Amino acid sequence: MSLIAITEVRKRFGDNEVLKGINLDVAAGEVIAIIGKSGSGKSTLLRCINGLETIDEGTILVAGAQLAPDELHLRALRLKVGMIFQSFNLFPHLTAGRNVMLSPMVVKKVPAKEAQAEAQARLEQVGLGHKFDAYPDELSGGQQQRVAIARALAMKPLALLCDEITSALDPELVNEVLQVVGKLAAEGMTLLMVTHEMRFAREVCDRVVFMHQGRVHEIGPPEEVFGAPKTLELQQFLGIA
Amino acid sequence: MSPFTTWDIVRNLLFAAQWTVILSLVAFIGGGVVGLLMLFARTSKRVAARRLAILYIELFQGTPLLMQLFLFFFGLSLIGFNVPPWLAAGLALTLWTAAFLAEIWRGCVEAIPRGQWEASSSLAMSYFEQMRYVVLPQALRIAVPPTVGFSVQVVKATALTSIIGFVELSKASTMITNATFQPFVVYGFAALMYFALCWPLSKSSQLLERKLNVAHRNH
Numbered sequence: 001m002s003l004i005a006i007t008e009v010r011k012r013f014g015d016n017e018v019l020k021g022i023n024l025d026v027a028a029g030e031v032i033a034i035i036g037k038s039g040s041g042k043s044t045l046l047r048c049i050n051g052l053e054t055i056d057e058g059t060i061l062v063a064g065a066q067l068a069p070d071e072l073h074l075r076a077l078r079l080k081v082g083m084i085f086q087s088f089n090l091f092p093h094l095t096a097g098r099n100v101m102l103s104p105m106v107v108k109k110v111p112a113k114e115a116q117a118e119a120q121a122r123l124e125q126v127g128l129g130h131k132f133d134a135y136p137d138e139l140s141g142g143q144q145q146r147v148a149i150a151r152a153l154a155m156k157p158l159a160l161l162c163d164e165i166t167s168a169l170d171p172e173l174v175n176e177v178l179q180v181v182g183k184l185a186a187e188g189m190t191l192l193m194v195t196h197e198m199r200f201a202r203e204v205c206d207r208v209v210f211m212h213q214g215r216v217h218e219i220g221p222p223e224e225v226f227g228a229p230k231t232l233e234l235q236q237f238l239g240i241a
Numbered sequence: 242m243s244p245f246t247t248w249d250i251v252r253n254l255l256f257a258a259q260w261t262v263i264l265s266l267v268a269f270i271g272g273g274v275v276g277l278l279m280l281f282a283r284t285s286k287r288v289a290a291r292r293l294a295i296l297y298i299e300l301f302q303g304t305p306l307l308m309q310l311f312l313f314f315f316g317l318s319l320i321g322f323n324v325p326p327w328l329a330a331g332l333a334l335t336l337w338t339a340a341f342l343a344e345i346w347r348g349c350v351e352a353i354p355r356g357q358w359e360a361s362s363s364l365a366m367s368y369f370e371q372m373r374y375v376v377l378p379q380a381l382r383i384a385v386p387p388t389v390g391f392s393v394q395v396v397k398a399t400a401l402t403s404i405i406g407f408v409e410l411s412k413a414s415t416m417i418t419n420a421t422f423q424p425f426v427v428y429g430f431a432a433l434m435y436f437a438l439c440w441p442l443s444k445s446s447q448l449l450e451r452k453l454n455v456a457h458r459n460h
Contacts, residue, residue: 050363071367078365089360093378103364106374148360155364 009058033201036211082152097132122150142173162193257413272338279343301340330402386450
């Protein structure tokens with residue numbers, strides 16, 4: 001059984017249909033990259049999976065939790081999938097450690113001591129154990145993004161959605177974030193990521209999804225998608241047509 | 242020569258000024274509490290709550306405070322509640338203040354970037370948890386200067402309650418003038434007293450604005 005099951009999902013913004021019937025099953029432990037031009041619907045798809053966008057048709061199931069617009073369903077779903085954003089979105093009024101501790105304490109009612117130990121462990125996992133007491137504006141972009149990853153991990157999600165998480169970073173900071181993601185992938189975390197890092201996608205992912213005009217245009221293992229793209233659109237996107 | 246000394250005038254004005262201060266505090270604290278409730282309703286996901294809050298805010302912002310005072314004072318007694326002036330004044334000013342504070346604070350809440358809502362949403366927080374732990378702590382910082390600034394309006398607005406017979410600084414001034422026939426002296430002192438109450442408030446609002454803006458640090 002797949003961990004994430006996306007069936008016939010359609011999404012419209014007004015007259016503009018951005019998702020035109022998406023089907024995608026993600027197995028537990030699978031690492032999937034979603035690539036495509038901007039406007040192809042890849043970020044929207046990701047944001048639909050944890051309910052940041054509503055869907056107009058179709059179903060999304062994550063480990064048995066169904067996407068529905070009411071708060072109870074959304075909460076159940078969001079406990080299973082974490083999300084990391086292009087712009088980090090750390091809480092600027094809290095230290096790195098407090099950023100990681102907040103949701104376990106508030107949502108899961110984890111006692112402060114336990115949450116603190118967990119936060120310390122997660123920060124160490126992303127190589128920032130020594131930055132527990134630093135505020136977000138005292139950290140570099142790469143460090144902020146790693147804190148954001150630690151924050152998502154502290155909720156012990158079954159899967160992580162990564163929405164262009166290196167796109168806002170200076171080139172020299174991209175690698176430290178990708179390394180952390182690569183390590184997560186190797187440890188068996190289910191990852192669904194929208195990315196422009198083709199080399200990384202090729203090395204780390206089990207499958208690559210190429211989206212074009214609101215549809216899954218081509219899907220397959222990275223060797224196939226990058227090595228032998230079947231459609232003209234993908235060839236053009238990869239710059240080999 | 243008037244039988245009233247200047248000290249008589251000042252003494253009586255000061256006594257009445259107490260009520261201006263008390264009424265301002267009641268309006269501001271009561272208005273703060275009701276305003277916070279209205280803020281939650283106004284920014285809620287529930288359409289009905291939002292509509293109700295908008296109706297409330299537009300009603301109180303769109304009618305003169307004077308009419309509100311009249312309606313509370315005369316209106317409630319029409320339907321059988323005999324409201325003393327202090328109660329009508331306190332109620333009307335509280336609700337009026339709440340409507341403005343709710344809108345001021347809504348602006349501050351909406352100034353918090355959408356990413357903060359999205360990040361806290363995807364960490365499974367509920368609306369109240371997001372407000373309590375993520376949005377309001379940040380909104381509070383930008384809300385302080387306009388809120389303190391608005392408190393000046395509240396102090397000055399209490400003068401209107403003289404019209405329904407609540408004896409605060411303005412009403413007392415009129416009464417003392419009627420006895421002393423020295424309007425310029427009496428109202429001059431009254432104005433000075435208002436100024437003494439309001440000036441420190443607006444000054445501190447400016448200071449806070451500068452302090453919070455220049456530093457522009459988030460912690």
